[in-house]
Structures are given as C-alpha cells and as structure tokens.
Amino acid sequence: MSDKNEKKVTAALASTISEGAERAAKRWPSLIENFVNKSVLARTKGVTEEEVYALGQMLESWEKYYNFCENNGNVSDLGTLPKHALEIITADFGTSIVPHVASVQPIQERLGIVYFKTVRATKTRGNIESGDYLQHPFRPPHASDGDTGEFDDLRYPEGYAGEYITTTVTITGDATSTNFADPLELDDSNSNTIRPRSVILEGTYTDAEGTERTIKAIDDGEGALLGNGVTGFVRYQTSGSDAAGITNLSFGEAPEAGDVTFTVQYATDFEESGFVPEINFTIEHASIEAEIFALTQSQGMFKAFEFQNRFGQSAEEMIARDLTGALNLELGNTAITRLVAAAENIPNNSVTFNAGVPQYVSYSEHMQQLKALIVRSSSTILRNAGRGQTNYLIAGYDAAGLIATLPGWTQQIVNTPGSNIWGTLDGMTVIRAPHIQSNAIYCVYKGNGGFDTPLVYSPYMPLVVSKTLQDIDNILKNRAVAAVWAGMKVVAPTFVTKIVIENSTYVTPIIAP
Numbered sequence: 060m061s062d063k064n065e066k067k068v069t070a071a072l073a074s075t076i077s078e079g080a081e082r083a084a085k086r087w088p089s090l091i092e093n094f095v096n097k098s099v100l101a102r103t104k105g106v107t108e109e110e111v112y113a114l115g116q117m118l119e120s121w122e123k124y125y126n127f128c129e130n131n132g133n134v135s136d137l138g139t140l141p142k143h144a145l146e147i148i149t150a151d152f153g154t155s156i157v158p159h160v161a162s163v164q165p166i167q168e169r170l171g172i173v174y175f176k177t178v179r180a181t182k183t184r185g186n187i188e189s190g191d192y193l194q195h196p197f198r199p200p201h202a203s204d205g206d207t208g209e210f211d212d213l214r215y216p217e218g219y220a221g222e223y224i225t226t227t228v229t230i231t232g233d234a235t236s237t238n239f240a241d242p243l244e245l246d247d248s249n250s251n252t253i254r255p256r257s258v259i260l261e262g263t264y265t266d267a268e269g270t271e272r273t274i275k276a277i278d279d280g281e282g283a284l285l286g287n288g289v290t291g292f293v294r295y296q297t298s299g300s301d302a303a304g305i306t307n308l309s310f311g312e313a314p315e316a317g318d319v320t321f322t323v324q325y326a327t328d329f330e331e332s333g334f335v336p337e338i339n340f341t342i343e344h345a346s347i348e349a350e351i352f353a354l355t356q357s358q359g360m361f362k363a364f365e366f367q368n369r370f371g372q373s374a375e376e377m378i379a380r381d382l383t384g385a386l387n388l389e390l391g392n393t394a395i396t397r398l399v400a401a402a403e404n405i406p407n408n409s410v411t412f413n414a415g416v417p418q419y420v421s422y423s424e425h426m427q428q429l430k431a432l433i434v435r436s437s438s439t440i441l442r443n444a445g446r447g448q449t450n451y452l453i454a455g456y457d458a459a460g461l462i463a464t465l466p467g468w469t470q471q472i473v474n475t476p477g478s479n480i481w482g483t484l485d486g487m488t489v490i491r492a493p494h495i496q497s498n499a500i501y502c503v504y505k506g507n508g509g510f511d512t513p514l515v516y517s518p519y520m521p522l523v524v525s526k527t528l529q530d531i532d533n534i535l536k537n538r539a540v541a542a543v544w545a546g547m548k549v550v551a552p553t554f555v556t557k558i559v560i561e562n563s564t565y566v567t568p569i570i571a572p
Contacts (some may be wrong), residue, residue, distance in 0.1 A: 184218060
C-alpha cells in the first residue's frame with residue numbers, strides 16, 4: 060500500500076471511530092452517560108472515545124442478533140434477556156478488566172481484521188534506511204519490512220532527524236601511499252549537501268615504521284581539510300556525477316598496509332538541500348478469528364420455587380447473572396493468561412527482587428528497591444518496543460499483597476470473581492490475578508489510543524443468555540445457556556515485562572578486616 064493510501068486508511072479509521080462514538084451517544088444517551096461517568100472503567104483509568112465506539116458496536120450487534128431471532132420466530136428463546144440486554148452488556152463491559160489491557164475492536168465477520176500502529180522512516184539518512192520501522196509492536200526498533208529483528212542487537216535512530224551525522228571512512232594502506240581519493244561519498248541524492256565548517260575527521264593509525272599516530276582535521280568552509288597529521292578536500296554539494304563528500308586525504312606519514320578506519324562527523328545543510336527527514340504514521344492490520352465461549356447452568360424446579368418464595372427473586376434472573384459473571388471471569392482470565400505467556404518469550408525480559416529484608420535496613424527502605432524496579436520496567440519496555448512506559452501492573456496474589464504495602468498505594472478494589480482491579484500505585488492501575496504465578500508482577504504499557512495496545516479483544520456476537528428451558532435428561536430441572544463469540548489476540552508482547560518476587564533470607568555479607 061502506498062503512503063498516500065495508508066494515510067487515507069488511517070484518516071478513515073479515525074473518522075469511523077469518532078462518528079461511531081457520537082452515534083452511540085445519541086442512540087443510547089443514558090447508557091453511554093453511565094458508562095462514561097460511573098463505570099469501573101471510568102473510575103479507574105477513564106473512558107476513551109475508542110471504548111465508547113466499541114460499546115456502541117456491541118450494542119448494535121445485540122440488536123442485530125435480536126432482529127435475527129425475531130425474523131426466525133424464536134425470540135422467545137431469549138427469555139427475559141431482551142428487557143435487560145443493553146444494560147447487561149454496558150455493565151459487563153464497564154466492570155471487565157479486558158478494556159484495561161486490550162483495545163476493544165468489534166468485528167463484523169467471524170474472520171476479522173484488527174489494527175495496530177506503526178511508524179516508519181520514508182527516507183534514508185544516518186543509520187536509518189527508507190522503510191525501516193521506528194515503532195512496531197512486533198519488531199524491535201530499526202527492523203526493516205519483513206525482518207523480525209534481533210532483541211540482542213537493538214538499534215535506534217541516530218543521525219536521522221538531527222543535522223549532524225557521525226559515520227566512518229576507511230582507507231586501504233600499502234605502506235608507501237600517503238594520498239587517498241574519495242574516501243567518503245554521499246551517494247544518497249536526498250542527503251547530498253554538507254554544511255561548510257561542520258566536517259571533523261579524527262582517529263589513529265599506525266604508519267609504515269610501526270609508529271602510532273593520532274590525526275584530527277576540520278574543514279575551513281572553503282573546501283579544504285586542515286589538521287594535525289592529515290589534510291584534504293571536501294566537496295559540499297553534489298554536482299552531476301561528482302558526489303558530495305571528502306574527495307581527498309593526504310597523510311604526513313604513509314599508513315601501514317591494511318585497512319584503517321577513521322570517524323567523520325558532518326552536518327547536512329537542510330535549508331540548501333531542501334531535504335528534511337520524514338516519518339510516516341500508519342495503521343497496519345492482522346487477522347483475528349472469533350472464538351466461542353459458552354456455559355450452561357441448570358436449576359431444579361423445587362430449588363427455584365424455594366429461592367423465589369424465600370428471597371422474592373426470580374431464579375431465571377439469578378441464573379442469567381451467574382452465567383454472564385462466569386463468562387466475563389473467563390474472558391478476563393484468558394486475556395491475562397495469553398498476555399503474560401507471550402511476554403515470557405521475550406529474551407532478557409525478567410528481573411528478580413528479594414523481599415527478604417537485609418540486616419540494619421528498615422522494611423520501608425528495602426521496599427523502595429521494588430518501586431525502583433517497577434519504575435525501571437519502563438526502560439525495559441522502551442528497549443524492547445522502542446516506546447512506552449508502565450501504566451498497568453498485573454500481579455499474582457502474593458505479589459499483589461506486597462504491592463499494597465508500598466508508598467503511593469491507593470486501595471480501589473472491585474469485588475468481582477477472579478482477576479479484578481486491586482487498586483493503583485502512583486497512578487498505575489494494579490490488576491490482581493489469582494491464576495498466574497503468585498509471586499510475579501507483569502508491568503504493562505497500554506497507550507491512550509485504540510491502536511497502541513498489547514492485546515486486542517474483538518467481539519463478534521455479544522453476550523447472549525437463553526431463557527431457562529426444560530432439561531431433556533431431567534424433567535424436574537430447567538437449563539439456561541450463555542455464550543459470546545469473540546477473538547482475542549496478543550499483538551505487542553514487547554509491551555510487557557516481568558518482575559519475580561523472591562522471599563529468601565537475606566545474608567548480610569561479612570566484610571573482611
């Protein structure tokens with residue numbers, strides 16, 4: 060896809076989200092208002108336009124499903140759900156932990172497409188080539204198209220946006236020659252102008268007699284290189300087939316036989332050349348397949364009567380609440396399990412903290428080291444992904460209890476089963492997950508927009524609960540079914556890093572006299 064078409068797609072997506080959010084607010088004003096102002100999501104991190112759009116898409120999907128059932132004459136199978144469906148969908152989305160760690164992007168087909176943000180260089184300059192990714196959730200920085208990159212060899216842009224470029228020149232000595240032609244040619248037509256009085260050449264070499272010599276030269280603004288042990292000439296602008304660069308180097312003593320490399324720094328004349336480095340923000344896509352999550356629950360006739368008689372509540376409504384709660388529990392747990400599993404595959408992505416308190420050190424002072432590791436986790440995310448900072452913590456139950464003792468902790472528990480909101484630490488939302496490694500803290504970055512996210516959740520068919528029907532195996536029991544059809548995919552495992560908590564006895568080292 061061309062840059063022009065990519066920009067059109069990006070603009071179209073942004074317009075779709077904005078218009079969809081506005082349409083939802085007009086169509087279901089009370090539901091959207093409660094979601095934006097009163098939901099758990101609103102109280103913890105705030106509701107974004109993308110999340111309003113996603114909720115609107117799920118509400119629309121429910122109405123499409125209701126119309127489908129009505130046209131097929133089986134709307135009665137939905138029981139009392141149509142009376143409360145929109146409220147249930149809104150409430151479940153507002154209390155779910157999924158929007159905290161995932162971008163919610165509803166899909167219209169079982170096999171759908173989800174989107175994520177990338178930034179690419181469009182020109183060649185410094186250590187960057189045209190087409191290199193500067194930001195990409197799947198690749199380390201400076202990984203070219205189709206290249207997954209190596210995490211052990213991360214490279215970041217240098218000499219791309221700044222006017223100064225640092226590079227090297229290599230000459231091949233033969234122990235007799237002192238003059239070398241065209242050691243540096245700027246062969247890129249977009250970066251072919253050198254600003255006068257910006258060239259610095261320096262380094263060391265061994266001459267033919269075996270003596271090590273240090274050289275340094277600068278240009279005089281008139282095309283001459285003047286310096287200690289070396290002189291030369293500079294062509295500031297490309298002219299026809301004659302490229303800009305260092306056209307000649309003349310050494311006071313002949314270098315020994317072999318290659319010798321020197322460092323060169325020069326500045327591009329942006330104003331004269333008209334060349335300004337450019338980056339291109341794009342929205343790229345990946346395929347996702349919706350998965351079915353389904354549960355059933357049965358209730359005996361006599362127990363239902365007893366429940367209704369004693370508590371004055373409908374057993375059918377209780378079953379619907381139980382099923383929706385259990386499905387949301389599994390969706391949240393699945394999201395976290397997939398996210399932390401993907402993070403485990405990133406090399407050098409884990410550090411360890413010993414919670415054992417050293418002798419002569421207070422507990423509060425020692426725990427500051429844990430806070431320091433949490434802060435430093437942003438550096439690991441930056442190393443792996445090229446951007447981002449920790450704004451979510453997913454903790455096992457032991458680690459969550461330890462976090463709650465740290466300065467800056469605010470209790471904000473949401474009492475839902477399984478993984479739930481536990482509170483905030485210095486503004487970072489903490490999710491307590493009882494099903495993951497108990498002594499682990501996963502530090503997560505999730506951007507503000509819908510396309511800068513570690514995980515994507517894509518509902519296809521919204522949560523649906525049938526009315527209670529007679530159990531075919533037992534005429535004294537009724538049974539209900541709940542199901543949701545949605546995709547869930549990790550798109551940026553580099554947005555997650557891990558801290559492991561140990562609790563071993565700290566042995567104070569003995570200082571030898």
